[in-house]
Amino acid sequence: MNCWTGRAVRLRAIIAEDWSQFHDNDQDTDSARSSDSIYFPRSEAGTRQWTEETAAKRASGDSIMLAIENLDGELVGCISAHSCDSRNGTFKYGVAIFRDHWRKGYASEAALLLLRYFFHELRYEKAVASVYGFNESSIGMQERLGFTLEGRLRSMIFTQGKRHDELVFGLLKSEFDDSHSLE
Template sequence: MQEIETERLVMRPYDLSDAPRAQKLGDDKDVAETTFIPYPYTLEKVEDWIQNHLSLIENGDAYPLAVILKSERQLIGTMTIRGDKTHNKGELAYWIGKDYWGKGYATEASKKIIEFGFHDLKLNRIWAPVMSKNKASGKVMKKVGLNYEGTLKQDILKWDKYEDVDIYGLLKENYR
């Protein structure tokens, strides 16, 4: 798979050498609280996750990509699109390290991965689950053109509390 580039970012498949940095960024309670990342996020969990990536990408099942900030040549998060070949749709998922919040990186990377999903993967629909309390990700979804479709009440159990999940989506025919 070729790298996907934006003005400030490069998205590429993970390498095992990325594991320590991904673990450091992802093992932050503030990051984990409003995402689907496990916490604590141990190096072993990260390495196991990365080791599955090559087969996921080769099979076209998912594209978990390292988000690299060009100016620092540093991993800052993850952007993923998971394919559903039966229904020709993809699930958008991401996380960005806390030090990089509020700088537009999630929006920039999401726009490009959506373009990849519709143009390269030929998906008909891209959707994203966002924990309802994650207002920043809800804003990102709207900025990149996904529409709020509804809320799944108490859909996930996170840290012994049921959390609502908002669903956002975009059809290829409505993609600009």
């Protein structure tokens, strides 16, 4: 059994050959708006360079970005752990799934794999996820994973001519173990 593989996805390092899928995903502004921000258009060469640099990067402490692929080997998105504070046992995570692969459970399973690793291998105590207030799918996913809404940062996001809140969710290791011990 591999701790990076679930029933439907596996987490792996980003490789230089992933550039075209990331470039295609860059063209989906609605998806970008939901998980980060809409950036200026990037050339194919720019995406290749980003992917090569990302593939060559080593983890910075416990912070890392990983590719999510389905069990057929198709790249379906990425997941990251960042703002890792090993002294206090806290980290943040984010996940993005390419639009063609939405609603297949890939984001939830990738999150479970990452959370399990951080809680059971690296001894972290708490995970934090920030979600834009208009992203109902991500809010629902955090709740299904057992996260608790801990705060609302009012009027933090500006997109499509409107201001939106940023929601902060938290999950303790004990809550994760209570909810996901059999998975």
